[in-house]
Amino acid sequence: MQDIYQHIEDHIDEHIATLFRLVSQPSISAQRLGFDKAPALVKDIFESVGMNTDIVPVPNDGLPSVYGTAQGERTDRTLLLYTHYDVQPVDPLDLWKSDPFKPERRGDRLYGRGMSDDKGNIIARIAAIRAFNEVRGGLPCNLKFFAEGEEESGSINLPDLIEQRGQDFAADACIWEGGGRDTNNDPFMYLGLKGVLTVEVSIKRLSVDAHSSLATVLPSAAWRLLDALQTIKGDGDRVLIDGFYDDVTPLSDTEEAAIAALPDETEELRQIYGVRDFVNEVSGDALIRKKYLTPTANIAGLTSGYQGAGFKTVLPASASAKMDFRLVPEMRPNDIFNKLRRHLDRHGFSDIELTLIGGVNPYRTSMDAPWVKLVAETAEEIYGRKPVMTPNMAGTGPMYDFGKTIGMPIATSGIDHPAHNIHAPNENITIDDFLLGAKQAALIIQRFAERGAK
Amino acid sequence: MQDIYQHIEDHIDEHIATLFRLVSQPSISAQRLGFDKAPALVKDIFESVGMNTDIVPVPNDGLPSVYGTAQGERTDRTLLLYTHYDVQPVDPLDLWKSDPFKPERRGDRLYGRGMSDDKGNIIARIAAIRAFNEVRGGLPCNLKFFAEGEEESGSINLPDLIEQRGQDFAADACIWEGGGRDTNNDPFMYLGLKGVLTVEVSIKRLSVDAHSSLATVLPSAAWRLLDALQTIKGDGDRVLIDGFYDDVTPLSDTEEAAIAALPDETEELRQIYGVRDFVNEVSGDALIRKKYLTPTANIAGLTSGYQGAGFKTVLPASASAKMDFRLVPEMRPNDIFNKLRRHLDRHGFSDIELTLIGGVNPYRTSMDAPWVKLVAETAEEIYGRKPVMTPNMAGTGPMYDFGKTIGMPIATSGIDHPAHNIHAPNENITIDDFLLGAKQAALIIQRFAERGAK
Numbered sequence: 001m002q003d004i005y006q007h008i009e010d011h012i013d014e015h016i017a018t019l020f021r022l023v024s025q026p027s028i029s030a031q032r033l034g035f036d037k038a039p040a041l042v043k044d045i046f047e048s049v050g051m052n053t054d055i056v057p058v059p060n061d062g063l064p065s066v067y068g069t070a071q072g073e074r075t076d077r078t079l080l081l082y083t084h085y086d087v088q089p090v091d092p093l094d095l096w097k098s099d100p101f102k103p104e105r106r107g108d109r110l111y112g113r114g115m116s117d118d119k120g121n122i123i124a125r126i127a128a129i130r131a132f133n134e135v136r137g138g139l140p141c142n143l144k145f146f147a148e149g150e151e152e153s154g155s156i157n158l159p160d161l162i163e164q165r166g167q168d169f170a171a172d173a174c175i176w177e178g179g180g181r182d183t184n185n186d187p188f189m190y191l192g193l194k195g196v197l198t199v200e201v202s203i204k205r206l207s208v209d210a211h212s213s214l215a216t217v218l219p220s221a222a223w224r225l226l227d228a229l230q231t232i233k234g235d236g237d238r239v240l241i242d243g244f245y246d247d248v249t250p251l252s253d254t255e256e257a258a259i260a261a262l263p264d265e266t267e268e269l270r271q272i273y274g275v276r277d278f279v280n281e282v283s284g285d286a287l288i289r290k291k292y293l294t295p296t297a298n299i300a301g302l303t304s305g306y307q308g309a310g311f312k313t314v315l316p317a318s319a320s321a322k323m324d325f326r327l328v329p330e331m332r333p334n335d336i337f338n339k340l341r342r343h344l345d346r347h348g349f350s351d352i353e354l355t356l357i358g359g360v361n362p363y364r365t366s367m368d369a370p371w372v373k374l375v376a377e378t379a380e381e382i383y384g385r386k387p388v389m390t391p392n393m394a395g396t397g398p399m400y401d402f403g404k405t406i407g408m409p410i411a412t413s414g415i416d417h418p419a420h421n422i423h424a425p426n427e428n429i430t431i432d433d434f435l436l437g438a439k440q441a442a443l444i445i446q447r448f449a450e451r452g453a454k
Numbered sequence: 455m456q457d458i459y460q461h462i463e464d465h466i467d468e469h470i471a472t473l474f475r476l477v478s479q480p481s482i483s484a485q486r487l488g489f490d491k492a493p494a495l496v497k498d499i500f501e502s503v504g505m506n507t508d509i510v511p512v513p514n515d516g517l518p519s520v521y522g523t524a525q526g527e528r529t530d531r532t533l534l535l536y537t538h539y540d541v542q543p544v545d546p547l548d549l550w551k552s553d554p555f556k557p558e559r560r561g562d563r564l565y566g567r568g569m570s571d572d573k574g575n576i577i578a579r580i581a582a583i584r585a586f587n588e589v590r591g592g593l594p595c596n597l598k599f600f601a602e603g604e605e606e607s608g609s610i611n612l613p614d615l616i617e618q619r620g621q622d623f624a625a626d627a628c629i630w631e632g633g634g635r636d637t638n639n640d641p642f643m644y645l646g647l648k649g650v651l652t653v654e655v656s657i658k659r660l661s662v663d664a665h666s667s668l669a670t671v672l673p674s675a676a677w678r679l680l681d682a683l684q685t686i687k688g689d690g691d692r693v694l695i696d697g698f699y700d701d702v703t704p705l706s707d708t709e710e711a712a713i714a715a716l717p718d719e720t721e722e723l724r725q726i727y728g729v730r731d732f733v734n735e736v737s738g739d740a741l742i743r744k745k746y747l748t749p750t751a752n753i754a755g756l757t758s759g760y761q762g763a764g765f766k767t768v769l770p771a772s773a774s775a776k777m778d779f780r781l782v783p784e785m786r787p788n789d790i791f792n793k794l795r796r797h798l799d800r801h802g803f804s805d806i807e808l809t810l811i812g813g814v815n816p817y818r819t820s821m822d823a824p825w826v827k828l829v830a831e832t833a834e835e836i837y838g839r840k841p842v843m844t845p846n847m848a849g850t851g852p853m854y855d856f857g858k859t860i861g862m863p864i865a866t867s868g869i870d871h872p873a874h875n876i877h878a879p880n881e882n883i884t885i886d887d888f889l890l891g892a893k894q895a896a897l898i899i900q901r902f903a904e905r906g907a908k
Contacts, residue, residue: 030764089766095662153764194667198765207728208549211877212778213648213848215752216691216745217723217732222753222775223687226680233677269671273771274661278671291670298669299676300768305755306776310484310607311652311811312543313778313850314754314877317727321676322760324666324767357765394667396767423665423768 004442007131009435016110016431018045019123020103022085023112029086029153035063042066042085042122042147049129051145059164062157063149067169070129072139074449080144080171081441082402082410083122084151087114088423095425111428116420118177120429121437122147124415128442140449144171148398154198154358155398162401173371173453174408175444176399179379180416180437183268187383189376189412192364192392193399194295195327197336198357201229202320205351209305212313222304225319228349232297232340237279239297239325241343247331248295254367255391262288262388268418291394296326322357326396333359363400364392371409371453378447379413382440409453413440458896461585463889470564470885472499473577474557476539477566483540483607489517496520496539496576496601503583505599513618516611517603521623524583526593528903534598534625535895536856536864537576538605541568542877549879565882570874572631574883575891576601578869582896594903598625602852608652608812609852616855627825627907628862629898630853633833634870634891637722641837643830643866646818646846647853648749649781651790652811655682656774659805663759666767675773676758682803683775686751686794691733693751693779695797701785702749708821709845716742716842722872745848750780776811780850787813817854818846825863825907832901833867836894863907867894 008015025041026034039055043066046053051068058064066085090100090113098104103112114120125145132139146169150157162169182188205219234240251259266283269275282290300323305316325336337356344352365372367389379387403410415437421427462469479495480488493509497520500507505522512518520539544554544567552558557566568574579599586593600623604611616623636642659673688694705713720737723729736744754777759770779790791810798806819826821843833841857864869891875881 030760030766031762032764088768089760089762091760091762091766092663152767154767196767198767205729208726208875208880209546209878210727211849212750212752212754213780213850214723214727214745215733215750215778215780216748216848217736217741218727218729219731219733220753222756225756226683226753229680230684269668272662273664273668273672275659275672277673279669279673282671287671291668294670296666296669298666298769299674299680299758300666300766300770301759301761302676302679302756302770302773303761304753306484306543306545307755307757308485308543308545310486311776311778312484312545312754312877313606313608313650313652313752314542315752316754316756319756322765324669324765326667326669394670395665396667421662423766424663426662 001443001446003135004131005439007135008127008438008442011127012431012435015123015127015434018126019110019120022119022123023103023114024101026101027086028089029063029150030089032063035149038085039064039066039149045126046145049126050133058150058157059160060157065149065161066147068145070139070143072141072143072449074141077449077452078142078144078171079445079448080146080169080174080408081125082146082174083125083177084118084148085122086149086152088152092425097426108430108432109428110431111426113427115427116416116429117422117427120434121177121414124434124437125441127438128445131442132445140446144169151397154196154360156358158398158401162405166406170406171408173448174402174410176397176410176412177414178393178416179412179414180433182263182388183265183418184263186263186385187379187387188390189379189387190390190393191367191372191411193362193395193397194392195331195333195360195362196396197325197327197333197359199323199337199340200320200355200357201225201323202318202353203351204318206317209317210315212315215315218315221316221319225304225321228344228352229321231343231347239295241339243339244336249329251391258367258389258391259288259292262390272418292390292392293328295328295331298324300324327362329362329364331362333361360396360398361400362392363403365403365410367391369409372411374447374451374453375411375413375444378440378443382436382443413437413444455897455900457589458585459893461589462581462892462896465581466885466889469577469581469888472580473564473574476573476577477557477568478555480555481540482543483517483604484543486517489603492539493518493520493603499580500599503580504587512604512611513614514611519603519615520601522599524593524597526595526597526903528595531903531906532596532598532625533899533902534600534623534628534862535579536600536628537579537631538572538602539576540603540606542606546879551880562884563882564885565880567881569881570870570883571876571881574888575631575868578888578892579895581892582899585896586899594900598623605851608650608814610812612852612855616859620860624860625862627902628856628864630851630864630866631868632847632870633866633868634887636717636842637719637872638717640717640839641833641841642844643833643841644844644847645821645826645865647816647849647851648846649785649787649814649816650850651779651781651787651813653777653791653794654774654809654811655679655777656772656807656809657805658772660771663771664769666769669769672769675770679758679773679775682798682806685797685801693749695793697793698790703783705845712821712843712845713742713746716844719745726872746844746846747782749782749785752778754778781816783816783818785816787815814850814852815854816846817857819857819864821845823863826865828901828905828907829865829867829898832894832897836890836897867891867898
């Protein structure tokens, strides 16, 4: 594989240029921003490495996916690469040291929104495909490359797309986004993802904002929202929604062993986020178990009244919170949504409006699948160490739709690192992250062509 | 006075044009917006009616006041007119039917930010002065016209200005802003104002926003803020800060009688604000007493995390609330600020940051002052009915600094009406409001010149 690796290294400046071109193009799914141009740009990049590419319309007026296919030497073996080309919003903008959509290299690091998640992964894989084309005259197996446009908005329309034409995306195995290195620079793989339920909790109590001198008698939306939210969380970070934990399933022995083997993340998290005390003062093993195995009730946004400089003496007519609930197997977003509605009603908050924004099912793949072993071996070969394996990541993605609905074994590899500030200001990668990710993508394609996924 | 009234009516189109010119110029003190031009425009308008006018620097880099003086026939009698030329912020902008700074006449109503509060009052008084100049060749007494630039931001630097040069503004009597008509179209006067304490309550728990999948272990600023805020208010709208109500003074018998005579506001408030249930389900007399005689703990703004369209799965690093506490005599803002700090510390929230934004002392003038009777008589003459008198308004202003620190009797007259949406979208006045307010201003000047304030 040295010929392939060498090609990737020799062309690193071109790969960075392509990555910068992709990062320069905004594609914020939450705000539907940049989708007049972003899909065509992804298509253009896919076609530049010879893939037959379509912009795939997504049901319910969803933002399109981009889907490329390429035939390789082993036409009986097809590998699916899953990525997404949409990114998270960029606020708070004032904390960025450079424009999120004007990618910038500072030393060994490349900065910009999506640089890691997930445009860096897309281009690392493109670099691998290009190397096969230019060094070997083509791919060793069939490839399908799926780049979703709504992953950062909870892949809300993906289940419908999969229902319509999931068999088009069928493959023998799948490489997901988001593998890479952990806080100790060990390679890591995850075999599942949490689900998520995203909602807006809101209330309007006046037809118009009032002067705050009327707060004596006019009802306050802000206080009412706070009262309602307070009923959701109890001591010890416990979620108080009736039946919230009902469908949480215990780990298998293999999974328990994998969790027990995970490295301590306490100090790294403390450093990255400047944390004094973790939730429930967890650290070490307890932190790992809490991070990977428990669901959450998070406030992602709070809005009411005047938020600018100085002061406005206003009694706000309305108040709202954006909440996300991370779900572990086998919780289901619709079920939790219904339980939350019942919870609010039961506590006297029928006046609180609850709007479903999105839902993704949690998913775990078997730790014993041959495909998982194959990918683990490539990680060891590239990084020189056995990968750390996680039954599921703390994050979310539509693995369920591919792994369960279409049906294929899924493992991960990628360019990730906890220092990348994904979803946050100053998202970045190192050039080394990119090179290692691209090389492992190439090696996986090669090994899969040789051995298949069974 | 018919000659004066006729002049005001004959020139109404010009007065509206001047008012539109003033409303067109933004002057949002909370955002320090428009103050490169607004003071000069006010000065220009003051000078247009012959006042000797200065832009008055305000201590602590405060936004300037504009101060005009004019000599009249009775040089031994000086009347001070208090107004302010700054306005409240305009958000939520999407609820305005026209641009807040592009004043618009729709039928009999004039719309724009500051149209009522307080630019309408300024121009109504200018109309009265102009009428004296043009009909009678000058004013019947000396005038001082004070237009503050920071009233809507809690007049935070006015006490320092008054300390420095309060005697410059000394007068025999003062007309405040903000009188007018009530929900029954009866004239009303108020003889005092509540005080206010404005603060920012905030917390930062992470050095940077995190991906919300880490909400399992990283501390949440939003939940922490909510926990802290929840300790401030109890059942029945009771403020739970220790000693909060200690300095609330009972009303005198005259004041009690005045409060008992106030008209019911229940239905009007219900209609204007589309309210189903008032705080504590008050109505009628209980609503009046709660509105005018109790302090508040209001949330004027709540901010954390992502507030845009769609969703961003973020664990926000920080969260904050803007709160204002309306104070009744003899509560003091600094005292309440210290009590709030102690309250948070005592409840284990020493990590919550508390920032003093501004404070104004509450103030009530005696209901038996001859000046109050003189102004009440002018109200009866103009509106044809005895004015409704309130010991204090629900709102706030720096009356204490003029009435107590400099020392002069203060009464009110103006163009106000509860339907004006002051501090809210679609602020407006009717042309009739303006004409009546201007005529009463003229009549007060005339009667004061004849009788003085004693």
